[in-house]
Amino acid sequence: MTTVLGAPLSPFVRKVRVALAEKNLPYDLKPVFPGSDEPEFRALSPLGKIPAFKDDRVGLADSSVICAYLEKRYPSPALLPADPAAYATVLWFEEYADSKLFHVCTEGVFFERIVKAMRSAPADEAKVAAALKELPTVCGYLEQQLAAGRFGGSTFTLADIAIATQFVNLQHGGEQIDGNAFPKLAAFVTRTLARPSFADCVAQERQVLSGKH
Ligand SMILES: N[C@@H](CCC(=O)N[C@@H](CS)C(=O)NCC(=O)O)C(=O)O
The missing domain is CATH 3.40.30.10 (Glutaredoxin)
Structure with missing residues (x-):
């Protein structure tokens, strides 16, 4: 198994x-x-x-x-494109999400507010504020890359997964993308998290967070 x-x-x-x-x-x-x-x-x-x-x-x-x-x-359905340039682009956004987005959304917000609460430790809101200060720059970059069609296209990829997963942790930490400033990115996250693959995970996680599981 x-x-x-x-x-x-x-x-x-x-x-x-x-x-x-x-x-x-x-x-x-x-x-x-x-x-x-x-x-x-x-x-x-x-x-x-x-x-x-x-x-x-x-x-x-x-x-x-x-x-x-x-x-x-399990090559089908493909989450990585065959074309070399498109393949490298997906890997780049995976790397960006795993490093920079992780730092801002997960370490900076989720860890401070949720993981520390689970350990009965207080959040360091100065760290949260520092992370949230970085958020517009990160969202601005992604908004521009999305508009250029570099991720979030009609074929779902590992880049889309890697980016959206970090924004789930931002949401668990009580923060959202500013949809007025970054409408394309906010819409991308909403539609990606509506996919059953994400929605099923997030529903289970909400149970964990509410102490029901
Ligand atoms: N590059 C790793 C990162 C995994 C990672 O950092 N996981 C965190 C939890 S979200 C962890 O296990 N941290 C423990 C540690 O850094 O010692 C991956 O993509 O799986």
């Missing part, structure tokens, strides 16, 4: 779960928190980061590595 090891609120775990759902692949989610010493998890993820992954052929860590593997093993 294909298994994803991780916590559902992680943007990187969600990225892998959405890719699996888009490819119609069943899997189990084994709950594991970042830094866990659980032996199977540590063997799969020597850095102690989530997600980890295993199936009948391989054990892996890192959402980008896992998604690259899924793409090779």
Whole structure:
């Protein structure tokens, strides 16, 4: 059985779960928190980061590595284009999302307000404010790239998944994209999160956040 090891609120775990759902692949989610010493998890993820992954052929860590593997093993529907330039463009937006967007949306807002609350620690609102100060620059860049057709087109890709997943964490942290300033980006996030692959994950996460699961 294909298994994803991780916590559902992680943007990187969600990225892998959405890719699996888009490819119609069943899997189990084994709950594991970042830094866990659980032996199977540590063997799969020597850095102690989530997600980890295993199936009948391989054990892996890192959402980008896992998604690259899924793409090779299950090429249809494709989440990465065949054309070299389009392929590299998707990888660039995946990298931008995993680094810069993660820093602003997830580390800066979600971690401070949600993860710390789960640990009964107070949010550092100065850190949240610093992250939110960066948000317009990030959204401005994405708005412009979206208008140029560099992601968010008619063919759904890993770039779309990687970008949208970080904005879920921004929303969990109580913040939104300014739809007046960045209408294309706000619409992109709304329509991407309406896909069943995202909507199913986010519905489960809201249960976790409300303490019902
Ligand atoms: N590049 C990794 C990043 C994964 C990552 O940073 N996961 C976080 C949770 S959202 C984590 O496990 N952090 C624990 C740590 O950094 O020790 C990926 O794409 O999977």
